[in-house]
Structure formats: C-alpha cells, structure tokens
Amino acid sequence: MKGLLLKDYYMILRYCRIYGLIALVFGTCSLVDQSNLFMLAYPAVLCGINCVTLLSYDERSKWQQYCETLPYTRKQIVDSQYVISCILVSGLSVLLAAAHSLAGAVRGNFDPIWVFGVFCLIWAVGYLFSAICLPMIYKFGSEKGRIMYIAVVVIFCVGFVTFGVNVSDTIQNKETLGFFMANPTYMGAAAVIASVLFVISMKLSERFYMNREL
Template sequence: MAGLILKDLMTIQRQIKAQALVLIFFLFISIFMQQALMLFTIIIFVVTFQAITALTYDEQSSWDKYANTLPISKGDIILSKYILSIVLLIFGLILALPIVFIIHRFTNNWASTEFFLTFNLIVTLAFCMLALLLPIYIKFGSNKGRMVLIAFCFIPSFLFSLLNEHLPDMPLALSDLKQYMFLAPFAGLLILWLSSLISTAIYKRKEF
C-alpha cells in the first residue's frame, strides 16, 4: 500500500511543481484583494485533486495492466487512491493554514467563527467532490470522465434553483445547521468511504 502511494506521489510531483506557480500567482492576488478565503479554497482543491491526475497518468501509461499482474489486490489499488487524496488534503491544509492566518493577521477581515465554518465546509466539499469524481474516472477513464463530469456540473445548479424556488426559507434553514457544522467533515469522510466501496466494485469488474 505504501509503495502504491509513493508511486503516485512521485508521479504527480512534477505536476504539483508546475501548479505551484499558479498558487503563487493567487497568493499575490489574495494578498492584494485581502481574500484569504479564496487562497485557502484554491490550495485545498488544487492539491487534493492531484489524486485525479494520478489516475489520468495511470491510464496513459497503462499502469493498471501491469499492476494487475502483481501480487496486489484490486481493492488495495483503489484504496491507495483514496488514501492518497486524504494525504494530499492534509498536505494542502498544512500548506494553506499558515498562509491564511498570516493574511488574516494583517487584514483582520475574517472572524474566527466564519473561519471555522468555512474550514469545515471546504474540507467537506473536497471529500464530496472526490467521492463523486474518483468513481467516475475509474469507470469511464479520463476522457469520458471529463464529459460525464461536465454533465454532472449542471445538476447542482439545477437543484439549487429548484429548491430555492419551492423552498424560499432554505437560507434560514441552512443557517440553523451551523451549530452542527463541526460534524460535516466526518460526514464527508463517510461519503468518501462509501465511494471507495463503489469504486472497488467498479474496478473489479473492469477488464484490462
């Protein structure tokens, strides 16, 4: 398992270095605009979603054909991608939080309660997006996976407009849920675990 994760980290290290320039650019933008939230969100999602990049590289190099000749279970191959995503998320938090606190220190435009809520929300969204994306990319591959993802992108906006139309008190109801926001990351982890079971079942049925 550790070897699989290390392989993926070595695979995506060049991609991370390339995207570091993008993160530096957004760092200056965030400082100029005094928007630590924007930088925090970008760092978390850019770093975490490198797990998708690892899947794409595996597909391009036909890694799965080789991996399935090794004494490695298909469940371990899939589980390594999910563990990789969590490791990358932790790395993103370690990278982002000091920078965010420094920006907040000098701008003082972000209340601590808002930070707690935003932190939980972004981490939960990262888990949920990974729970959605990983099975799609494992099932359809990188090319078809992008097409399916584009189709899925229209669903949240449609549901939101529908709920907003028929449930005008939805913002008030959501505000009442703030007190339970600390549970959101745990719910995200649960969704990610269920996603890993689905991805494992999909991968076991694939032919290489």
C-alpha cells in the first residue's frame, strides 16, 4: 500500500495545491472571526474534496484498470484513499487546534475547551464528509456520483453558513456555541460517532468496489 499512498501524495502536490491554499485562507479567517463556524468547518470539507478529486483523476486516466495488473488488491486500493483522508483530516485537526491555541495565548484568552471543540469539529466534519462521499464514488464512479457529491457539499455549506450567521447575530457568541463547541462531551461524542461512521464507510466502499466492473 505504500506505493499507492506515494502515488496519491504526488497527485495531491500536482493537482490539489489550490485546496491547501483555500484551507489556509479559511483557517486564518477562523482565527479572526471565531463566531463563524463555516470558516472553521470548510477546510475539513476540503479534505474530503481532495479524495474525491484524486478518484476523479484516477478514473479519467484509466488508473483503476491499469492498477488491476499490479500486485494490489481492490481492498488495498480503497483503503489507501481512506488512509489519505485520515491523514489529511487528522493533520488539519491538529494544525487548526494548535493555531487556535496560539491565537488564544497571544490574545490572553486561551480556552482549552474551545480548542478541544475546534479539534473535534474539524475531526467530525472531515470524517463524516468522507464517510458520505467516498462510498457513492466507489459505487457509481466519479461521473455518476458527482451529482450526489455536489449535493452533499451544498448541504454541508448551507448548514454551516446558516448556523454561522445565527452565531454571529448573538452579542455573546458563546451563548450559542456553548451548547456544542464549549461542551466537550457533545463534541467528543460527535468525533467518536464520525470515526465509527468512517470505518463503516470504508467497509461499505470495499464491498462496492469489489463488486464493481471496471
């Protein structure tokens, strides 16, 4: 599987650098305006978009057919995408949590519960988005699954934009965020549930891809 991961790494450097730039912009904006959950969650969505983009390029270049001649099983091919997604989401969760920790320390209002909430939010959104989108791509292919994938992106974005607006309308945004972001139990539970769904999604994708004709 090391070769598959290395292939995806090179493809990310070649085709997905723009997503890294967008994630950097939104992540920086989330440090300035903590009341806007969309700014905080969208970089996690981009992690899932990365994997969908990689699969789209694989399908366009006929990589999947070529890979059938290589000493890799279909299970390994699917699992490599989930490992990439895991690395991206986990890395982004740690990076943004560290950034918010540093920003809080500089401002003199460091809040470990908020930082934990940031970590869990990125973790939950990133894993949940990948868990929903990847099985659809492995079931229907990147072209047929594109409509459903776009629908998921729209639902995520609209949901977080709406929630972000509600948060910014409050004088003390902690009153709204407190129920979720400032409650480690809820945020931790959301992260755990997303992780479980991610594993279930991986098993589902393996089954879809094993039965798919290329």
